[in-house]
Amino acid sequence: MLTVRRLLARGRPGFCLTHTAAAAVKNEPILEFKPGSSERQALQKALNDLKGRTLEIPCVIGGEHVWTKEIRYQLCPFNHSHKIAKFCYADKELVNKAINAALSAHREWDLKPVEDRAQIFFKAADLISGSRRADLLARTMVGQGKTVIQAEIDAAAELIDFFRFNAKYALELQHQQPISESPSTNKTLYRSLEGFVAAISPFNFTAIGGNLAGAPALMGNVVVWKPSDTAMAASYKVYEILLEAGLPPNVIQFVPADGPLFGETILDSEHLAGINFTGSVPTFKYLWKQASASLEKYRSFPRIIGECGGKNYHFVHKSADITSVVNGTIRSAFEYGGQKCSACSRMYVPDTLWPEIKKSLQDEQKKIKVGNPVDDFETFFSAVIDNKSFARIKKWLEHVESSPNLTVIAGGKCDDKVGYYVQPSIIETKDPLDPIMKEEIFGPIVAVYVYPADQYQEILHLIDTSTPYGLTGAIFAQDKNVIAEASKVLRFSAGNFYINDKSTGSVVAQQPFGGARISGTNDKAGGPHYILRWTSPQSVKETHVPLTTWRYPYMG
Numbered sequence: 001m002l003t004v005r006r007l008l009a010r011g012r013p014g015f016c017l018t019h020t021a022a023a024a025v026k027n028e029p030i031l032e033f034k035p036g037s038s039e040r041q042a043l044q045k046a047l048n049d050l051k052g053r054t055l056e057i058p059c060v061i062g063g064e065h066v067w068t069k070e071i072r073y074q075l076c077p078f079n080h081s082h083k084i085a086k087f088c089y090a091d092k093e094l095v096n097k098a099i100n101a102a103l104s105a106h107r108e109w110d111l112k113p114v115e116d117r118a119q120i121f122f123k124a125a126d127l128i129s130g131s132r133r134a135d136l137l138a139r140t141m142v143g144q145g146k147t148v149i150q151a152e153i154d155a156a157a158e159l160i161d162f163f164r165f166n167a168k169y170a171l172e173l174q175h176q177q178p179i180s181e182s183p184s185t186n187k188t189l190y191r192s193l194e195g196f197v198a199a200i201s202p203f204n205f206t207a208i209g210g211n212l213a214g215a216p217a218l219m220g221n222v223v224v225w226k227p228s229d230t231a232m233a234a235s236y237k238v239y240e241i242l243l244e245a246g247l248p249p250n251v252i253q254f255v256p257a258d259g260p261l262f263g264e265t266i267l268d269s270e271h272l273a274g275i276n277f278t279g280s281v282p283t284f285k286y287l288w289k290q291a292s293a294s295l296e297k298y299r300s301f302p303r304i305i306g307e308c309g310g311k312n313y314h315f316v317h318k319s320a321d322i323t324s325v326v327n328g329t330i331r332s333a334f335e336y337g338g339q340k341c342s343a344c345s346r347m348y349v350p351d352t353l354w355p356e357i358k359k360s361l362q363d364e365q366k367k368i369k370v371g372n373p374v375d376d377f378e379t380f381f382s383a384v385i386d387n388k389s390f391a392r393i394k395k396w397l398e399h400v401e402s403s404p405n406l407t408v409i410a411g412g413k414c415d416d417k418v419g420y421y422v423q424p425s426i427i428e429t430k431d432p433l434d435p436i437m438k439e440e441i442f443g444p445i446v447a448v449y450v451y452p453a454d455q456y457q458e459i460l461h462l463i464d465t466s467t468p469y470g471l472t473g474a475i476f477a478q479d480k481n482v483i484a485e486a487s488k489v490l491r492f493s494a495g496n497f498y499i500n501d502k503s504t505g506s507v508v509a510q511q512p513f514g515g516a517r518i519s520g521t522n523d524k525a526g527g528p529h530y531i532l533r534w535t536s537p538q539s540v541k542e543t544h545v546p547l548t549t550w551r552y553p554y555m556g
Helices: 002-009 038-050 092-111 114-129 133-144 148-173 206-218 229-244 259-267 281-293 322-338 354-367 387-402 453-465 480-489 530-534
Strands: 055-057 059-061 064-066 071-076 079-088 184-191 196-200 222-226 252-254 272-278 303-307 312-316 344-350 406-410 425-429 445-451 472-476 496-499 536-543
Touching: 038 133, 055 229, 059 092, 071 133, 071 229, 079 133, 079 229, 092 196, 092 222, 092 252, 092 259, 114 133, 114 148, 114 206, 114 229, 133 148, 133 206, 133 229, 148 206, 148 530, 196 206, 196 259, 206 222, 206 229, 206 252, 206 272, 206 530, 222 259, 229 252, 259 272, 259 281, 272 281, 281 303, 303 530, 312 322, 312 453, 322 344, 322 354, 322 445, 322 472, 344 354, 344 453, 354 406, 354 425, 354 445, 387 406, 387 425, 387 445, 445 453, 453 480, 472 480, 480 496
Parallel strands: 055 079, 196 222, 196 272, 222 252, 272 303, 312 344, 312 472, 344 445, 425 445, 472 496
Antiparallel strands: 059 064, 059 252, 071 079, 184 536, 406 425
16 A cells, blocks of 8 residues: 555656556455454444434535434344434435536546545545544444444455555556557546436445445546435445545535435436446336436436345255355354345255254354344344344244245244344255245345255256346355366356355455346446446547548559
8 A cells, every 4th residue: 555655646747556556455454353452442432432322414415414304213223222323314306406516526526637536545445444443333333233343344344445446446447548559649538427326325234335435436426325224324434434535525425315215316317327226126126227218318328237135055065065064154144144145045955964064053053142242242143234124034934934845943033122133044945946045035044955965966057047146156065076067057146156165255356246137237346347337438549640631542
């Protein structure tokens, strides 16, 4: 980072960024928060500051704090009597005001040198890495129910990585230029999209919200950001950090709003240039359909990017290492209560290994502590995000109880008296096409189908064809031939594919994330190509000698 910063400090003209210098950006180290450590002390102080406190979070339109009469509250998932944040919904008029405020800043921001824009995001990353880390983690833990390690890998490490690596990629992109032949020179200008980008972010990753709004802004776009109701406290802190780092107020508008109203309003604007979305399949399909139906009104074809979750699998071959299978599945299925887009929720195990794997899963499940992640740092995961999520997961558990094909191997209970708690649940199914093996659950439930070990090839094809999703998947095998075979059969089953590792845990710049089929547009956030989606390149040719005749040589 020092190398990059020295180069950025050089005045223009004469700015020169080499690929070697840009490569100095590295992944943010994940802190351990051991008892007595400085980071743990800072976090404990930040958590204490939030106890019993309700943060007030306005809409921020054109740099001004605005309150409406439509008040909402973000509740703490593991103690829903605690209102962690008070906020308000923007009405249609206010959303339109936000769009106009963003558009007023577009030309100046688009023309700002990319080096200057990148510097803002490098500074924001440094703030999160340093003095703002504890507060952002505390808001993520209390507001979204994350344990300390899950908050750390999300709100700190991943968000920092998004900001730094996206800035690195943006700087490197300027070097991707066309060839020139005398007497002309050619260049590519990486302009922003013409109009505004709507960013619609989910609750489950603070980092995703920062990236959905931040990546388009980095590339010169102006953004109208609708944060998730259930991640409001952390999202607002990310917004404040960007402003503190030097982001001009009108570049990103912070607009909490009712989802359908927000969607309807942005889709009705002729200036809609793009949508950056993470959320449910039905919502994304709605946005896509409505944008398609409104093409006649838009100045440009809107750029639409979406990530929509998955029905992620662990396939186990008879040659697999059992310890890796068990530990990987426990982590993938139950970390953050199964509320990761990449969480394992279906598993295929050969009958020859099932008795041992079953016993190990049951033994390890008993060791999992579910509870308050703030008061007890030994908590492995906490409550699910809200009452809607709890009700949906409860219906799945009722489906298990009523189905003759399904058996509870471990867990299976839930309780919402204090928080929205669901036990880590392992379900065995006799039917590989039961809905529990095909539909997304987004909770701490993993279903297991036990197959005849010699029929693994049929199972591979079943995995590939039995759900419409294509986000993540993992295979566990020591047989190299089986690994090669499975990799071919499952080639389109997952955008992020893991061999002898769990289906979760992608790292920015190491495993760029995204899937296809109905899991999304697979634009690979965290990779070098993602930022290109937020540009509208212009090819420029300049000829340095006069054209002296219109005639060609063949004409004599």
